[in-house]
Amino acid sequence: MGSGTWSTDVYDAADRYRRSTGRSAFSYSDSGARTVHPALDPRDAMRESRDSDEHPQSTPVAVLFDVTGSMGNVPRVLQTKLPQLLGLLQRQGYATDPQIMFGAIGDATCDRVPLQVGQFESDNRMDDDLGRIVLEGGGGGQMTESYELAMYFMARHTRTDSWEKRGRRGYLFVIGDELAYPRAKAREVAGLIGDNLAEDVPLRQVVDEVTRCWDTYYLLPAGSHYAGNAKVLDFWRDLLGQNAVVLDDLDAVCETIALTIGLGEQAIDLDEGLRDLDRAGSAATGTVSKALARLDRRRRAEVSTLPAFRDTAGEVTRL
Amino acid sequence: MRHVAVVDLGYGDAGKGTVVDWLCATRPVHTVVRFNGGAQAAHNVVLRDGRHHTFAQFGAGSFHPGVRTHLSRHVVVDPLALAAEADHLATVGVPDALDRLTVDGRALLATPYHRAANRAREIARGADRHGSCGLGVGETVAYGLAHPDEAPRVADCRSPALLRRRLTALRDRLTVELGQLDAPPVEDCLPAFTGFAGRVAIVDDTWLAGALRAGTCVFEGAQGVLLDEWHGFHPYTTWSTTTFANADSLLAEAGQPGGATRIGVLRLVTTRHGPGPLVTEDVNLPLADPHNPTNPWQGLFRFGHFDAVAHRYALAAAGGVDGLALTHLDLAGPGLRICRRYDTTDRLTPGPPGDLDRQAALTARLLRSRPVYDDPPSDWAEAVRAELGAPVVLTSHGPTASDKTPLGPLLAPPALARLA
Numbered sequence: 001m002g003s004g005t006w007s008t009d010v011y012d013a014a015d016r017y018r019r020s021t022g023r024s025a026f027s028y029s030d031s032g033a034r035t036v037h038p039a040l041d042p043r044d045a046m047r048e049s050r051d052s053d054e055h056p057q058s059t060p061v062a063v064l065f066d067v068t069g070s071m072g073n074v075p076r077v078l079q080t081k082l083p084q085l086l087g088l089l090q091r092q093g094y095a096t097d098p099q100i101m102f103g104a105i106g107d108a109t110c111d112r113v114p115l116q117v118g119q120f121e122s123d124n125r126m127d128d129d130l131g132r133i134v135l136e137g138g139g140g141g142q143m144t145e146s147y148e149l150a151m152y153f154m155a156r157h158t159r160t161d162s163w164e165k166r167g168r169r170g171y172l173f174v175i176g177d178e179l180a181y182p183r184a185k186a187r188e189v190a191g192l193i194g195d196n197l198a199e200d201v202p203l204r205q206v207v208d209e210v211t212r213c214w215d216t217y218y219l220l221p222a223g224s225h226y227a228g229n230a231k232v233l234d235f236w237r238d239l240l241g242q243n244a245v246v247l248d249d250l251d252a253v254c255e256t257i258a259l260t261i262g263l264g265e266q267a268i269d270l271d272e273g274l275r276d277l278d279r280a281g282s283a284a285t286g287t288v289s290k291a292l293a294r295l296d297r298r299r300r301a302e303v304s305t306l307p308a309f310r311d312t313a314g315e316v317t318r319l
Numbered sequence: 320m321r322h323v324a325v326v327d328l329g330y331g332d333a334g335k336g337t338v339v340d341w342l343c344a345t346r347p348v349h350t351v352v353r354f355n356g357g358a359q360a361a362h363n364v365v366l367r368d369g370r371h372h373t374f375a376q377f378g379a380g381s382f383h384p385g386v387r388t389h390l391s392r393h394v395v396v397d398p399l400a401l402a403a404e405a406d407h408l409a410t411v412g413v414p415d416a417l418d419r420l421t422v423d424g425r426a427l428l429a430t431p432y433h434r435a436a437n438r439a440r441e442i443a444r445g446a447d448r449h450g451s452c453g454l455g456v457g458e459t460v461a462y463g464l465a466h467p468d469e470a471p472r473v474a475d476c477r478s479p480a481l482l483r484r485r486l487t488a489l490r491d492r493l494t495v496e497l498g499q500l501d502a503p504p505v506e507d508c509l510p511a512f513t514g515f516a517g518r519v520a521i522v523d524d525t526w527l528a529g530a531l532r533a534g535t536c537v538f539e540g541a542q543g544v545l546l547d548e549w550h551g552f553h554p555y556t557t558w559s560t561t562t563f564a565n566a567d568s569l570l571a572e573a574g575q576p577g578g579a580t581r582i583g584v585l586r587l588v589t590t591r592h593g594p595g596p597l598v599t600e601d602v603n604l605p606l607a608d609p610h611n612p613t614n615p616w617q618g619l620f621r622f623g624h625f626d627a628v629a630h631r632y633a634l635a636a637a638g639g640v641d642g643l644a645l646t647h648l649d650l651a652g653p654g655l656r657i658c659r660r661y662d663t664t665d666r667l668t669p670g671p672p673g674d675l676d677r678q679a680a681l682t683a684r685l686l687r688s689r690p691v692y693d694d695p696p697s698d699w700a701e702a703v704r705a706e707l708g709a710p711v712v713l714t715s716h717g718p719t720a721s722d723k724t725p726l727g728p729l730l731a732p733p734a735l736a737r738l739a
Contacts, residue, residue, distance in 0.1 A: 005361055005373045006403035008454065010431055010503050010511045016402035017514025020417060084414050091410075279368050282412070283384040 019127065029134045037132035040103070040116040042153050044194040047101060049120040049160040049170065055097035060120055060160045060170030061089070061261065062214070064103035064150050067135045068111065070143075070177055074221055075104070075135055077250050078175065083127045085254045092276050094262030097122065102129050105176060106136045108146040108188045115149050115192050120160075143232070146188070147180035148203050151216070153193055155209035163213045171261050172214035175221060175253070179235050207239050215264055218244045219291075221253065242294045252284030256291050263295060270296035322536045322579040323730075324566040325644075327543035328633040330597070332611060332620075333586040334646035334715060336362025336379035337723075339539045341713070343380030344720040345732035349534030350387040350421075351378025352527065354565040356541030356557070357395030357429055357456040363610040365718040370411045373610065376401050377416050378539055381408060389527060389536075390422045393565040395456045396473050397429040398515035421520045423527070424474030428512070430486060431502035433458040436493045439500065448594055453615075457558035462489065476516035479509055528573035538566040538579060545629055549672035550636035552682040555595025562637040580729065583633075583640040583709070587647040587699060588655065589626040592617045596685035599623035599658045606650065624656045624692060625699075627706040632667040634707050642712030642729045645703055649716045656695050657702060661688040700726070 007013070036042075049060035063082060067075045082102065089098040103117035113136060118129030154172055162168045183200035190196055210216055218236040236244035247256055259273040268276070270292055274285045323342055327333045339351060339362070353360075353376070362374040366382060374381065376397065378388035390396055408416040433455030440458070441448055463470040471485040486505045494500055530536055540561060545551055547561040563581055570578045588604065591597040592611055600623040611620040634640065660666075664684070670677045696702035700711040712729040716722045725731050 005375055006358065006400040006407065008358070008397060008399040008403070008431070008434060010399055010508050013399035013402040014511040014514050016406055017398075017511065017518050020402075020405070020518055080418075084409075087409070087414075279412075 034112050034134065036113045036116050036134065040118055040129060040132055042115050042117050042157065042193050045117065045157060047117060047119060047158045049099045049101075049158070049162065051097075051161040051165070055099065055122055057096040057166075058120075058122075058161055059095040059098050059168075059261075059265070060101070060158075060162055061085075061095070061098055061173075061257075062101045062103065062120075062154060062158070062170065063173045063175065063257065064105055064117070064154075065174070066106075066145055066147075066176035066178065067104040067116075067133065068106055068145055068178075069136065074175075074177075074250060075133070078253060079130050079133075081251065081254050082130060085257060086122070086126070088254055088258040089261060092258065092262065092268075092273075094258055094267045094273075095265050098261075100126050102126055102133070103150065104133045104135075105145055105147055105150045105174070107144070108149055108181075108185075108192065111136045111146075114146050114188075115153060117150075117153060144179045144181055145176060147174055147176060147178075148182075148184045148201075148206050149188060149192060150174065151180075151206045151210040152184040152189060152201065154214055155206060155212075156195070157193065158214075160213070169213050169215045171257075171264065172210065172216045173219055173257055173260075174216070175219045177220055178232060180239075203239070211240075216240060216243060217260060219247050219253065219256065220244070221247045221250045245291050245295070247287065247291050249284065249287040252282075252287035252291070255282055255284040255288045259288055259292055260295065263292065322531065322538065322570070322575070323582060324538035324540070324563055324579040325582045325584060326540040326561065326563055326566075326637055326640075328545075328583040328585050328630050328637065328640075328643075329543045329589055330545045330591040330595075331541075331543040332361075332590050332592060332608070333543065333584040334644070335540060335584050336364045336374055337646065337715060337718060337720070338582065338584055338644050338713065339379035339537055340364045340382065341715075341720040341723045342537050342730070343383040343386050345725075347534060348380055348383070348386050348537055350389050350530045350536045351380040352389045352391055352530075352536050352538045352566070352569065353378060353394045354391050354538055354540065354569060355393050355559045355561055357454065357459070357559075358397035358400040359454045359456050359557075360541035361610070362539070362541075363718075367719050367721060372408060372411055372413075375404055377404060377408065377420065378537070380537060380539075381413055381416055381419070382411075385419070387419045387421065387530070388416075389522075389530060390420070390426055391527065391565070391569055392423040392425040392524070393560070393569070394423075394426050395429050395459045395559075396422055396426045397454065397456075398476070398512055398519075399431070400429075400454070401515070401519075402511070417518055421522045421526055422473050424472065424521045424523060426473045427459050427463045428471040428473055428475070429455050429459045430471060430489065431508060432486070432490045432493050432500055433462065435500035435502040436497055439497045460558040462492075466492075473516075473521055476512040477521065479513050482512055483509060524572065527569060531570070531573050531575055531578070538563075538569075540566070544633035544637050547636060549675075549678070550633075550669050551678070552596050552685060553675045553678035555593065555682065556678075564638075580642070581637075581640045582642055582644055582712070582730070583637065584644045584646065585630055585703065585707075587625060587645065587650050589623045589629065591621045591623070594618070596682055596688075597621050597623050597626075598629065598661060598685055598688050599626040599690045604654065624658055624690065625703075626690070627657060627659050627703075628661055628664065628667060631707055632669065634709065636669040640709050642710050642727075643703060643707060644713040644715065645700055645711050646715040648699060648714050649722075651695070651699055653695060656692040657706075658690040658692055659706060660691050661685075662691060664688060 108114035186197040
């Protein structure tokens with residue numbers, strides 16, 4: 001005969017369900033909201049990731065995903081998966097004191113809510129931000145979204161102790177399936193973010209600025225409209241190189257992000273990370289391995305102090 | 320498609336959880352169906368990497384990605400314990416347990432009022448405790464029988480006004496009977512129950528029929544046949560049918576009568592947690608169970624030699640099996656003996672369900688019985704087969720799925736699953 005192993009406290013249970021339900025629905029969007037939630041409004045906003053007594057070595061992580069129609073059901077899947085990210089990072093020790101921010105990207109030429117950005121949080125308050133995101137579901141059909149505005153915001157409207165105190169870049173993940181516009185338009189920046197620019201900022205400059213203090217990745221997931229489209233991938237490879245990553249199973253998004261950070265922090269190599277996933281019962285190892293193989297190879301090359309060469313006789317790669 | 324039903328032929332704790340985990344590790348399983356008991360079940364599953372979970376309401380196959388859990392209408396559902404269990408599963412690498420859960424809307428709800436009443440009654444029994452776990456499962460069943468149209472059920476969680484009415488009536492009735500209950504106000508309970516309804520898929524009976532058509536299902540029993548509400552040793556029983564009967568009725572209702580292979584689980588050391596007869600109990604057996612510590616509701620975990628008399632009785636009460644799973648073979652040794660008869664009894668025969676006077680008389684007889692021991696057999700699997708007249712089709716030599724060995728074709732993993 002068994003025994004009472006799990007807590008039956010009524011208040012505790014209500015809280016557990018509240019937390020787990022906040023994750024499973026865009027409650028704000030589904031309730032009919034069509035304007036940006038005040039908590040996510042980028043206008044005149046500065047998002048900060050700061051050290052604290054509790055988190056003395058903060059590692060900022062920003063995840064911004066496309067919420068336009070071409071992404072199909074992807075945002076809803078992301079919303080059920082992303083709350084696991086913090087736990088995954090903390091459990092595996094891939095990053096010290098991770099602070100995570102979520103945001104959403106639309107199309108400033110036709111959407112009502114083209115940019116939504118939450119706060120950096122180190123607890124489940126970030127789930128609340130996920131619940132407040134408005135899904136656009138529109139999009140212009142021209143294979144372009146306002147990723148440049150999101151990157152402009154990240155470049156000029158974020159402050160991190162990680163960068164300011166330690167000179168360490170944070171991690172920015174943009175999840176989407178289309179091209180960016182060629183310029184961050186001064187008019188859109190003024191309207192959405194509140195900066196008065198003398199002229200438009202070319203996309204290349206936006207990317208240069210954002211990658212200065214953010215290690216920036218573009219994830220192109222399966223299930224989105226243009227997934228696997230060579231034009232989209234080539235576009236982002238041209239801007240971000242190997243940091244443009246194809247993800248053939250959206251269920252693996254958290255694992256992919258976590259391992260990318262683990263690799264970036266040099267906490268693990270890819271094999272160790274995949275072993276961690278396997279041990280944790282994750283079904284995502286295949287997808288993650290495929291997505292990150294290129295990143296891992298580059299990292300190994302980066303840390304090598306001697307030129308790599310292949311001993312063709314012994315089939316051994318030496319670094 | 321052949322389903323599998325797993326039932327414990329002892330007093331519980333024989334290793335149903337680890338057998339269900341093994342079944343899900345060795346073949347594609349669609350859903351683990353719970354068909355009795357409630358949150359007081361404690362099915363321990365240990366993985367090779369050391370991760371461990373005590374399954375109470377989730378199916379013991381949950382470590383395997385994609386394997387669902389269905390709580391049938393025969394289960395007493397405790398949404399409070401369920402939330403805590405889901406959180407623990409997330410910490411051991413199963414973040415989507417709630418997403419893989421379906422609950423029959425007709426199942427009874429265990430509430431803080433049932434729990435408080437259960438504890439108040441058990442405390443009032445003093446030294447004559449029944450071995451209740453203090454979670455109110457029996458109390459929930461009793462209230463459901465006394466007030467079938469007003470007992471809170473899972474589907475009520477979707478209607479806060481209806482649930483409020485039913486919780487209030489429940490609280491008031493139990494308070495009149497037992498005095499002030501140590502439980503929170505109705506208004507404070509509502510958010511937990513409505514939160515449960517908002518998060519978990521509540522389904523009707525057609526869901527299970529679909530699952531049974533969609534793939535192999537494993538029916539996971541809780542407790543043990545020797546604790547069965549009608550065939551156990553009254554009053555040291557559980558308010559639950561622990562035989563195959565509920566699984567049989569669910570299969571029949573879904574149009575697949577007799578569609579499951581019946582597996583009876585036995586532990587080499589007969590154990591009991593809580594008071595009541597355990598004829599072969601031997602306090603000198605040098606054993607301890609890491610997952611069954613002494614607790615205030617059931618006391619010490621008790622160990623005894625293999626009681627073939629009691630297990631034969633359980634097998635008859637359960638209506639026979641297709642095969643036996645014998646666990647804890649790693650405990651075999653010269654100190655562990657087999658009891659084939661008691662001093663005054665060779666055989667116990669089940670009576671008709673419902674005759675509790677007969678069961679109480681049986682209990683009195685067992686409490687006076689003394690075991691007669693034979694030397695430990697050299698081949699335990701063969702000895703158990705000979706005593707119970709059913710083949711041993713799975714042996715277990717340790718806590719994890721990889722410590723299991725199927726014997727014969729009945730549970731042999733399908734070739735495809737083995738390749739994967």
